[in-house]
Amino acid sequence: MSNLLDLLVAGLATGAIYALVAVGFTLLWQTSQTINFAQGEFVMLPAFLMLAAMHAGAPFWLAIILGILLSMLLLGLAFKLLLVDPMLRHGVLPLAIATMALAIGMKEAVKQFFSAEASPFPSIVPAGDVTVLGRVISLQSLGVLALAIAVVVGLTLLLNRTSIGHQMQATAQNPTVARIIGVPVERMILLTFLINAFLVALASLLITPIYLAKFSSGEVLGQAAFIAAIVGGFNQVRGAIAGGLLIGVVDNLAAAYVSTQYRAAVPLALLIVIILFRPQGLLGRPEERTV
Amino acid sequence: MTATAKYWRIALGIAVIAALIIVPMNFNRYGLYILSQWAVMTIAAMGLNLTLGYAGQVSLAQGAFVGIGAYAAAIMTTQGMPLIAALGVAVVLCFAIGWILGYPALRVQHHYLAFVTLAFSTLAFLVFRNEDWLTKGIYGISNIPRPNVMGFATNRPLPFYYFCLGSLGIVSLAMWWLIRSPWGRAFVALRENPVRALSLGIDTRRYTLMAFAIGSALGGVAGTLYAPLTQYIDPVPFNLSLSLDLLMMVIVGGSGFFFGPFLGAAIAVLLPEWLRFTQGYYLMLYAVAVMLLLIYSPTGILGILDRYLAERRTKAASALRAVAKSRLETAP
Numbered sequence: 274m275s276n277l278l279d280l281l282v283a284g285l286a287t288g289a290i291y292a293l294v295a296v297g298f299t300l301l302w303q304t305s306q307t308i309n310f311a312q313g314e315f316v317m318l319p320a321f322l323m324l325a326a327m328h329a330g331a332p333f334w335l336a337i338i339l340g341i342l343l344s345m346l347l348l349g350l351a352f353k354l355l356l357v358d359p360m361l362r363h364g365v366l367p368l369a370i371a372t373m374a375l376a377i378g379m380k381e382a383v384k385q386f387f388s389a390e391a392s393p394f395p396s397i398v399p400a401g402d403v404t405v406l407g408r409v410i411s412l413q414s415l416g417v418l419a420l421a422i423a424v425v426v427g428l429t430l431l432l433n434r435t436s437i438g439h440q441m442q443a444t445a446q447n448p449t450v451a452r453i454i455g456v457p458v459e460r461m462i463l464l465t466f467l468i469n470a471f472l473v474a475l476a477s478l479l480i481t482p483i484y485l486a487k488f489s490s491g492e493v494l495g496q497a498a499f500i501a502a503i504v505g506g507f508n509q510v511r512g513a514i515a516g517g518l519l520i521g522v523v524d525n526l527a528a529a530y531v532s533t534q535y536r537a538a539v540p541l542a543l544l545i546v547i548i549l550f551r552p553q554g555l556l557g558r559p560e561e562r563t564v
Numbered sequence: 565m566t567a568t569a570k571y572w573r574i575a576l577g578i579a580v581i582a583a584l585i586i587v588p589m590n591f592n593r594y595g596l597y598i599l600s601q602w603a604v605m606t607i608a609a610m611g612l613n614l615t616l617g618y619a620g621q622v623s624l625a626q627g628a629f630v631g632i633g634a635y636a637a638a639i640m641t642t643q644g645m646p647l648i649a650a651l652g653v654a655v656v657l658c659f660a661i662g663w664i665l666g667y668p669a670l671r672v673q674h675h676y677l678a679f680v681t682l683a684f685s686t687l688a689f690l691v692f693r694n695e696d697w698l699t700k701g702i703y704g705i706s707n708i709p710r711p712n713v714m715g716f717a718t719n720r721p722l723p724f725y726y727f728c729l730g731s732l733g734i735v736s737l738a739m740w741w742l743i744r745s746p747w748g749r750a751f752v753a754l755r756e757n758p759v760r761a762l763s764l765g766i767d768t769r770r771y772t773l774m775a776f777a778i779g780s781a782l783g784g785v786a787g788t789l790y791a792p793l794t795q796y797i798d799p800v801p802f803n804l805s806l807s808l809d810l811l812m813m814v815i816v817g818g819s820g821f822f823f824g825p826f827l828g829a830a831i832a833v834l835l836p837e838w839l840r841f842t843q844g845y846y847l848m849l850y851a852v853a854v855m856l857l858l859i860y861s862p863t864g865i866l867g868i869l870d871r872y873l874a875e876r877r878t879k880a881a882s883a884l885r886a887v888a889k890s891r892l893e894t895a896p
Binding site: 308310356359360363364366367369370371373374375377378381382384385492496499500503534535537538541542544545548549552 | 668678680682683684686687690693694804811812815844845847848850852855858859862
């Protein structure tokens, strides 16, 4: 039983990171019909940008700021202007394929220009344990969980309580009508790309100390976020959050109780069951827009 | 199309086939291996082209079907059974799994099939890796024999290349026939406008499943050739990235064009060899090239050609019209 609690906390911590990535994924889908197959690599890259800044002599805090800004520039602005904008009018599929190519390109670039080996990455949460109600819980898990929750709450407030958030939602729901009532649709779409880049940079900062910085680490992460987004509901931000937490917990429990060999199969089986019986996801609404 | 253009096409086709037979005769072992790989990957990509290009269903599991075919061939031929029996098993197995896997596609919109097949692809990889009793897990299956075809041994690289090329030829002819048959036309109707297809009396459910199952079965065919080609298989080549590679081959070549997979597979298999001098950069260059191509022409390389030909045809037609019109005007 006590073991279960540990697993739950660790699962929620990884799940919170998955949720950050999944939220960005659904935001891109909602506002611009972009299925980003490079989302995992988007999480992999910022850690290397931060490491590169640190190698150049910047202190850790400065490296984090630089890494996040560079990520927003490259993975937000440049991604949208150079790849998504020219391709969007051709439909969903060519763009999805182009992001697959982008994923290969990013992996190879990091492997060539940085390192093929896994590099250690400093944690922003100090190592150590705290005792809560007689249970020893790692500070890292708690820190990750707290930060991820803060970001998710902040994002939800932004989307639901501010004018910009409402404009973004209007853009996502019906761009034509949004444009008619005076929402700057183009700027809102750009904003979602910047938010996505910010979220993946943050996720990178939180998860890399746990799994090390490696060029191929995006594969697993991207798939987890992908599954989280679909399980929770492809067209709902809160769905993606719930999906992320659920996948994190399920993954950790599966590793302990099913088998280490088939732990990866459990979220996939969950995905197939969800698509068969509730294709709009646990919290999603049925999709009306035909793609 | 004018008669001369048709003859040119036939001549070009014969020249290409002759070149594929004659030119590799003095290739070394490695060159033949790469060409055989091209033939095998083209078969798998043709299957995906049927699913994606003609029926409009996105599958991310073609690599898994190649894996199923390869394991069927490896397991059965190392037990002393003939390759043709393995081929039968692989085709039936892949067809059946494809059929079952296609069901979610009937319930929901088409991008969900991509997600289901993505999950299946990873699940298949886990089975290849973990079921040691069947697949020997990460150690893989070695010493896979090459078949005897009508009394000829194909142990040496050149005969085996001809075996692959011959298989590609048979599959191509079958595909050529299929897409010109009422079935093929039904697949295209399904892609273009499912509602109208339904109203015309096409059983869209059955044809969707059929397109996906036939495409998957061709993945299995490619797999049964892949195993004797490499003579050693382990789970790694059949992970998700093979499925993504095959998808890229189809799109880059031109999805929905008959010769798209030939071209796409050639680029994906041969280009890395030509770019070998760039050392570690070739995959990066490949990725950038794919992105640029898709930005310029989302319908792939054959899409560019198609656009160019269509433009020329309209120009020629409007010139003819102009001539006819001026004749009408000058007529008394």
